[in-house]
Amino acid sequence: MTLLDLTPRAADADRLSTLPVAIIGAGPIGLAAAANLVERGIDFIVFEAGAEVAASVRSWGHTRLFSPWKHLVDPASRRLLEEQGWELPDPERAPSGTELVEKYVAPLAEVDEIASRVRLGVEVIGVTREGMDRTRTRSRAATPFAVRIRTADGQVEDVPARAVIDASGTYLSPNSLSSSGLELLGMAEIADAVTTALPDVLGRDRATFAGRHTTVVGAGHSAANTLLALAELARQEPGTTVTWLIRNAKAVRVSSSADDELADRARLGSRVDKAVADGRIAVLDGFEIIRGRRTPAGVELVGHRHGEVVAHATEVVVNATGFRPNLDILREIRLDLDEIVEAPRRLAPLIDPNVHSCGTVEPHGFRELAHPEQGFFVVGMKSYGRAPTFLLATGYEQVRSVTAWLAGDTASASNVELVLPATGVCSTDAGNGGGCC
Missing domain, CATH: 3.50.50.60 (FAD/NAD(P)-binding domain)
Incomplete structure (x- = not known):
């Protein structure tokens, strides 16, 4: 060159x-x-x-x-x-x-x-x-x-x-929900049930999530912020449930060290960990998404998990994949x-x-x-x-x-x-x- x-x-x-x-x-x-x-x-x-x-x-x-x-x-x-x-x-x-x-x-x-x-x-x-x-x-x-x-x-x-x-x-320009990086198969079918990263869960977009099952896909800080907001919404609105879907084996991507000068970020990981431990957020790890499809009750994300093809049912999907x-x-x-x-x-x-x-x-x-x-x-x-x-x-x-x-x-x-x-x-x-x- x-x-x-x-x-x-x-x-x-x-x-x-x-x-x-x-x-x-x-x-x-x-x-x-x-x-x-x-x-x-x-x-x-x-x-x-x-x-x-x-x-x-x-x-x-x-x-x-x-x-x-x-x-x-x-x-x-x-x-x-x-x-x-x-x-x-x-x-x-x-x-x-x-x-x-x-x-x-x-x-x-x-x-x-x-x-x-x-x-x-x-x-x-x-x-x-x-x-x-x-x-x-x-x-x-x-x-x-x-x-x-x-x-x-x-x-x-x-x-x-x-x-x-x-x-x-x-x-x-969000990343795809698909683990392949290509547009998710079936995306057009479920697009109306997918939101972009960082929706205003407790404010402008509250009606989208209240009383419904939401799955947040992604393992970064955007996902963590949304998960915490959904956990709070679940406390306020009966019937609201939250699942955290990640591709990796452990949900530790948002953890920061104790000497992080940005204090709010340092606390973020521990807050999510506590919400998971308390049962307010369910974790679905090791899930490689390959397809989305519409169902009478909402949508399904289909993928590979631990060597098997599985389907995860939900109503709303937040794309926080970066x-x-x-x-x-x-x-x-x-x-x-x-x-x-x-x-x-x-x-x-x-x-x-x-x-x-x-x-x-x-x-x-x-x-x-x-x-x-x-x-x-x-x-x-x-x-x-x-x-x-x-x-x-x-x-x-x-x-x-x-x-x-x-x-x-x-x-x-x-x-x-x-x-x-x-x-x-x-x-x-x-x-x-x-x-x-």
């Missing part, structure tokens, strides 16, 4: 300097990239598929993050906000997703320098180079990107850009991805969930995030591919380094530093959910 040239070329800057940087996603990481570009004096445009900024975070807004406020605010964003009189909430307190949006992300999006450049209800459906597919090489680095978008009214257009930062996340990056929109971009976790190849060894927890990931920046497509970067949760070990603080340092490189400040871009909380294990199975904030 040809070595990647990470030095900005004068010819590129001359031709592309009048175009904005395109940012995909107006979540915490995408808006942090915008704030860093504001400080660098580089024009940009942010595309957000949702009707509001941080649409994915709002979806799980009832869930409390593990990290306290002191780890959740991007430094450049904080400087912009403080110029408007904003104050950091209690640094030692961990907010809910809704609080993160209302007290930080939404105010950041309202800063004039950012608000004027955010386009809501605009879905990015493809990225390429103008007039080039991925096979053409001549003058490629000097050719603008073309970001193909679809607006809420269905109009499709190509928007030119000097560089692209994909901060679209993975929440909208997430994967949506790479379909990048088919015409030259990517260099690790073949296992689908993260940038240089980054993958640093985030391998079999080795690293959230807090043991080494500082990394533009070099580890770069692809053969010069000027294109995937950042944030999506940069971690299928690894569930992401922290917002990590993403903020990623975009600081990337935007410094885009500004031609290679020294600053190369000087990556990151102070993370001491942590226990987030998850040791990238296919079974998990993740950190």
Whole structure:
């Protein structure tokens, strides 16, 4: 493979300097990239598929993050906000997703320098180079990107850009319920009985679960949060029952060490263990799902367990099996991805969930995030591919380094530093959910 040239070329800057940087996603990481570009004096445009900024975070807004406020605010964003009189909430307190949006992300999006450049209800459906597919090489680095978008009214257009930062996340791309990774056989038949990860069990989605049998599939922190909410709902609503279905032999994926600096996460595993021991959560382990099917009483998940084909009857299924990056929109971009976790190849060894927890990931920046497509970067949760070990603080340092490189400040871009909380294990199975904030 040809070595990647990470030095900005004068010819590129001359031709592309009048175009904005395109940012995909107006979540915490995408808006942090915008704030860093504001400080660098580089024009940009942010595309957000949702009707509001941080649409994915709002979806799980009832869930409390593990990290306290002191780890959740991007430094450049904080400087912009403080110029408007904003104050950091209690640094030692961990907010809910809704609080993160209302007290930080939404105010950041309202800063004039950012608000004027955010386009809501605009879905990015493809990225390429103008007039080039991925096979053409001549003058490629000097050719603008073309970001193909679809607006809420269905109009499709190509928007030119000097560089692209994909901060679209993975929440909208859940892993399959099937142990094979392919779409579950029979999924269309049972789709109306399957919910995404982190439903609002005790609030918005209460009626879906009250008085019914719910099976949560997955062994990470998303599953644990949902299990605890369902156990509480079962205490309040007669007839509510909960099953925890996992692929592995033991339900210990959410356990954290006693010295985990993120206290809420450290307690999560023990709380689930207690609920299991008390009989409030039934555990079905070693279950490899191969098919779903409709029954008169609800649905069945059919799979292999201990060498036999078995069927598990339930009424509602929560898919908490984790997430994967949506790479379909990048088919015409030259990517260099690790073949296992689908993260940038240089980054993958640093985030391998079999080795690293959230807090043991080494500082990394533009070099580890770069692809053969010069000027294109995937950042944030999506940069971690299928690894569930992401922290917002990590993403903020990623975009600081990337935007410094885009500004031609290679020294600053190369000087990556990151102070993370001491942590226990987030998850040791990238296919079974998990993740950190």
